[in-house]
Amino acid sequence: MTGIVVLVSGSGTNLQALIDATADPAYGVRILGVGADRAGITGLHRAGAAGIPTFVCRVEDYPTRAQWDAALAERIGDHDPAFVVSAGFMKLLGPEVLGRYTVLNTHPALLPAFPGAHAVRDALAAGAEVTGCTVHVVDAGVDTGPVLAQVSVPILPGDTEDTLHERIKAVEHPLLVQVVGRAAREGITVIDGKASIP
Numbered sequence: 001m002t003g004i005v006v007l008v009s010g011s012g013t014n015l016q017a018l019i020d021a022t023a024d025p026a027y028g029v030r031i032l033g034v035g036a037d038r039a040g041i042t043g044l045h046r047a048g049a050a051g052i053p054t055f056v057c058r059v060e061d062y063p064t065r066a067q068w069d070a071a072l073a074e075r076i077g078d079h080d081p082a083f084v085v086s087a088g089f090m091k092l093l094g095p096e097v098l099g100r101y102t103v104l105n106t107h108p109a110l111l112p113a114f115p116g117a118h119a120v121r122d123a124l125a126a127g128a129e130v131t132g133c134t135v136h137v138v139d140a141g142v143d144t145g146p147v148l149a150q151v152s153v154p155i156l157p158g159d160t161e162d163t164l165h166e167r168i169k170a171v172e173h174p175l176l177v178q179v180v181g182r183a184a185r186e187g188i189t190v191i192d193g194k195a196s197i198p
């Protein structure tokens, strides 16, 4: 069984998909802890309902971003995970966390297109006909790390940010579950900026 920590900032529907997948022991993943950058969010309630320990590490509670980064690395380290999953965690991770852990991130666009915090809105604003979701390994940049898997989603006439994001999430959840499971069971290799699962 491979232990992971999941980081969330909001509704936690991706976290819920992972929680549901871990009900099957053959999935090979145990969620040891769920961390957030804010209190009171639905993602933390989902973790609590599943009996998973939670922690909150808020940027505003530390004098510097570097100290927050170090504290977050410590809080993650309390659970000693094999790797970390950023599932809607809306803060850029710093060198302490990234130096200690491999972090997988799910992003609601076909990277390298539409990086950043407003990927769904940006794809609509650009008039794109296709977008999607990406699971990638986090590096020091903004959604620039090596891609592990992607699924495309058509943008339909009349789509709003909400309708499009819901359709993206419908394919994002199974993609994240699949990639995290494979990474847990088989391991992840990153060589020369290319990520692969054997």
Ligand code: GAR
Pocket: 008, 009, 010, 011, 012, 013, 014, 015, 043, 087, 088, 089, 090, 106, 107, 108, 116, 117, 118, 119, 169, 172
């Ligand atoms: C997900 O669609 C995730 O890809 C996105 O936030 C949503 C979180 O939903 N992440 C980003 O935009 C990161 N740049 P959830 O809280 O319901 O899982």
